[in-house]
Amino acid sequence: MTSKRSLIRRATAVAAAATAAVVLAACGGNGDGNGSGSAHDGHGSSASPSGSPSASAPARQGDHNAADAAFAQGMIPHHRQAVEMAGLAAARADSAEVKKLAEEVEKAQDPEIKTLSGWLTSWGEQVPATGEGHGGHTMSGMMTAEEMTQLAASSGKAFDTAFLQLMVKHHEGAVAMARTEQADGTYRPAKDMAAAIITSQSAEIARMNALLGRS
Known part of the structure; x- marks a missing residue:
């Protein structure tokens, strides 16, 4: 009985560990995806404001x-x-x-x-x-x-x-x-x-x- 209980506990622990690994991998994948998306969006957003003044500055200087x-x-x-x-x-x-x-x-x-x-x-x-x-x-x-x-x-x-x-x-x-x-x-x-x-x-x-x- 003790031996069977030990095997069951080990199997449960392994299954739990495997499930946790899958969840962590999924979270990590989403986080990286969001991080990449955020960085890309942030770059796009920062480029737009900085692009606008540079485009409008010559107009102000040349009016x-x-x-x-x-x-x-x-x-x-x-x-x-x-x-x-x-x-x-x-x-x-x-x-x-x-x-x-x-x-x-x-x-x-x-x-x-x-x-x-x-x-x-x-x-x-x-x-x-x-x-x-x-x-x-x-x-x-x-x-x-x-x-x-x-x-x-x-x-x-x-x-x-x-x-x-x-x-x-x-x-x-x-x-x-x-x-x-x-x-x-x-x-x-x-x-x-x-x-x-x-x-x-x-x-x-x-x-x-x-x-x-x-x-």
Whole structure:
């Protein structure tokens, strides 16, 4: 009896061990399968997010073109000269309306110079040096050095007339540059600024022509 019981116990133990081995093998197989699947899925998931920025980064870097850079590089010295002209009005103008217009020009264009400079820096483009393009030979409507000297030497009503005449010409040049940006540029903020320049400076041209008795 003892011998038979021992044999039965051994057989039961062997069967239990075999069953356990099968279960463990099955679990191990599922675990490996899931692990492989998880690793594959994880790789796929991580590749997708990392792939998206790399695909979108060039679009962010390239959403400006040569026309946008030319607009910014041309408008900076153009605005600088307008601000310089406007700065003369406080001490030289006779008309309160001319002084007010000059203040508005300076208030509007000085911040735009900073914005345009910031764009060029972010694009890796050169920001025009102070005084660059001042000769009036490169941008539409720019005053020559001689015209600027004559304006600075005038005062009273003579200054008012010269200022208005020169600023009309200057604004017309800026509007032309802005229209080129709208037609050829791709950088949305620059195109929006161009639209604002066309609207505001066209209105100022009408005001100045009225002050000159042209309307």
